[in-house]
Amino acid sequence: MDKVGASLLRWLALLIWFFFIVKLTAASRKIFQSENGKSLGVRLHKHHHRMVMDNGLVQVTLSSPGGDITGIQYNGIHNVLETRNREGNRGYWDVVWNLPGNHIAYDRLKGTDFNVIMEDEDQVELSFKKSWNFTHGGSSAPLNVDKRYIMRRGSSGVYLYAILERLEGWPDMDMDQIRIVFKLQNDKFHFMAISDDRQRIMPMPRDRISGEPLAYPEAVLLTNPTNPQLGGEVDDKYHYSCENKDNRVHGWISENPTVGFWMITASDEFRAGGPLKQDLTSHVGPTVLSMFTSTHYSGKDLNTKYRNGKPWKKVLGPVFVYLNSISSLEDPTTLWEDAKDQMSIEVNSWPYNFPQSEDFPSSDRRGTVSGQLLVGDKYISDKPMWASYAYVGLAAPGGVGSWERDAMGYQFWVQANEEGHFLIENIRAGHYNLYAWVPGIVGDCRYDVIIHIQPGCDVKLGVLVYEPPRNGPTLWEIGIPDRTAAEFFVPDTYPTLMNKLFINQSTHKFRQYGLWERYSDLYPKHDLIYTTGISNYHQDWFFAQVPRNMGNHTYQATTWQIKFEIENATPRTGNYTLQVALASASASELQVRFNDRRAKRPHFRTRLIGRDNAIARHGIHGLYWFYSINVPSRLLRQGNNTVYLTQSRSKSPVGGIMYDYIRLEGPPETGPSVE
Missing domain, CATH: 1.10.287 (Helix Hairpins)
Structure with missing residues (x-):
């Protein structure tokens, strides 16, 4: 050879x-x-200052006894978390808190005691605790903390939950934010997905540092980004906010290797503020968040004040960090589809039956409430109507609409069917009011009877009738009572300040930066005037009433006018009613005058309301405000009339209000005709 x-x-x-x-x-x-068709068991490796959970698919390293996640090994990536960060700044819990009158403080909730709660081939559950006592003073948040981590056989990820507790007699505190944070390798994870229509290649952290700061620190104009295609765009983490009810899965994708990192939340029961509360998801970092409570889109009106030594305990989570992968030949976005499939599995598995804490009840220790909700409004229908697709929920006992401002208790919400039938399952034992609101119907519903949930109970409420605010027939209306300003005119943003993701997306047009400044462009000298029967609120009603920019960092209060006509008016007893629903308020005051713009004292005023910042943070709503305003007949006249709506506060360009819906009702007897 x-x-x-x-x-x-x-x-x-x-x-x-x-x-x-x-x-x-x-x-x-x-x-x-895999062993005989089953994945290998979970193993726990104990080291002096770290614990490693490994099930053959994912390996998670935690600091001990602190309980931070310092490493996640998956699919050939030694650590998907940012290794250039110190270990305590990769995967952690934190709270933003303060003692009343003191400065804001941050607590990373680091544990001081470590315990193995469960360890076998099917599951490992670890506990990292921190106990508070009076000797700590103000150096750490007055909380007892028990952070739990669970790894299961065959599960491509890790579950996280925490039990937070305050004992009777502990000092007052405000706790404005509770969250989990993950910071991923910024050289690998460049593609972010929040929803089917919010996915994109994201800027790098250094692109923000070299960019041009805008009106507030979170918003930056990218002037010289690493990816030239992103040049001239605005990056702002609030672009990617999401309502609780829609915030089920979000995360990032690495293309080399093709790996996805996802935060999956199977239930909202432990989140603050109900299903419409908006909060952050993922943003440049690459950062992945699980937000349990915050003052975003609510301000301090969301009750985060713990007072009078009242005891409190709450389980936050479990949430699921899910990792998936495909070959380099496949489309990376299929990881998003797989993450959604996994999210459905988690939702259908709720409440989980594997957490070992007695504070997290399984399904057999929970209750059920069912019924049918109708709407009784004789000016719309002689008979009660179905409350079609109403949102119905249980939350802590309180006033009408109080659920939206509650951060302390659990909430359980469903959407009724077309006929108003609802079934709320897996409710924790406790005492609740039943609340609801109906798309297309103004106001909030509350069932006044306290509902007591016992383990295994099945409460059947039968037929409930909601009678919305109504004193007389509709003379005119502006908008749709849906708790948002989405139906009103949202302008195009400046070409130099856009986020290209939202171009040609009508449902997300409001998310562009700087839209508040467009009001001064469209109304440089005179404010908005709306004529009922002629104007179209889709085109003629600006989405937010904000101050006018007068230059040199000065702003002017604005007054909008609604012009309408009453024909054949005759002297009558009884008054008119102006129903005003606000979708948002931030450092604002609404004053209402009828037919006399210069009246020294307005006929109605809200005084200073709101700190939700929804206008600046690209939200089409914040908290809901409702006012039923009595209008004496003497204030209106036959023929032409004008309602003057003044937003009198002008210290901030982003202060103002968003309207949800306005309706003028005639006196309760026979209403006059209107054009």
Whole structure:
């Protein structure tokens, strides 16, 4: 055999050996992950200052006894978390808090005691605790903390939950934010997905540092980004906010290797503020958040004040950090589809039956409430109507609409069917009011009877009738009572300040930066005038009533006018009613005058309301405000009339209000005709 033939034989043998090794490695990996059709068990490796949970799919490293996640190994990536960060700044819990009158403080909730709660081949659950006592003073939040981490056989990820507790007699505190934070490798994770229509390649952290700061620190104009295609765009973490009811899965994708990192939340029961509360999701970092409570889109009107030594305990989570992967030949966005499938699995598995804390009840220790909700409004229908697709929920006992401002208790919400039938399952034992609101119907519903939930109970409420605010027939109306300003005119943003993701997206047009400044462009000298029967609120009613920019950082209060006509008015007893629903209020005051713009004292005023910042933070709503305003007949006249709506506060360009719905009702007897 010549030298060439021998060389070919050697290369062939090496090639056969290489494929054998690859096959053996793959087989070994398959054996490691599967044994008689079942994945290998979970293993816990205990080291002096760290714990490692490993199920063959994912390996999670935690600091001990602090309980921070310092590493997550998956699919060939030694650590998907940012290794250039210190270990305590990769995966952690924190709270924003303060003692009344004191400065804001941050507490990373680091544990001081570590325990193994459960350890077998099917599951490992770890506990990292911190106990508070009076000797700590103001150095840490007055909370007892128990952070839990669960890894299960065959599960591609890790579950996280925490039990927070305050004992009787503890000092007053405000707790404005509670969250989990993950910071991923910024050299790998560049593609972010929040929903089917909010996915994109994101800027790098250094792009924000080199960019041009805008009106507030979170918003930056990208002037020289690493990816030139992002040049001239605005980046702002509030672009990617989401309502609780829609915030089920979000995260990031790495293309080399093709790996996804996802935050999955199977239930809203432990989140603050109900289903419409908006909060952050993922943003440049790459950062992944699980927000349990915050003052975003609510301000201090969301009750985060713990007072009078009242005891409190709440379980936050579990949430699920899910990792998935595909080959480099497949479309990376299929990881998003798989993450949604996993999210459905988690939702259908709620409440989980595997957490070991007695404070997290399984389904057999929970209750059920069912019924049918109708709407009784004789000016719309002689008979009660179905409350079609109403949102119905249980929350802590309180006033009408109090659920939206509650951060302390659990809430359980469903959407009724077309006929108003609702079934609320898996309710924790406790005492609740039943609340609701109906799309297309103004106001808030509350069932006045306290509902007591016992383990295993099945409460049937039967037929409930909601009678919305109504004193007389509708003379005119502006908007749709849906608790948002989405139906009103949202302008195009400036071409130099856009986020390209939202171009040609009508449902997300309001998310562009700087829309408040467009009011001064459209109404440089005179304010908005709306004529009922002629104007179209989709085109003629600006989405937010904000101050006018007068230049040199000065702003002017604005007064909008609604012009309408009453024909055949005759002297009558009884008054008119102006129903005003606000979708948002931030550092604002609404004053209402009828037919006399210069009246020194307005006929109605809200005084200073709201700190939700929804206008600046690209939200089409914040908290809901409702006012039923009595209008004496003497204030209106036959023929032409005008309602003057003044937003009198003008210290901030982003202060103002968003209207949800306005309706003028005639006196309760026979209403006059209107054009």
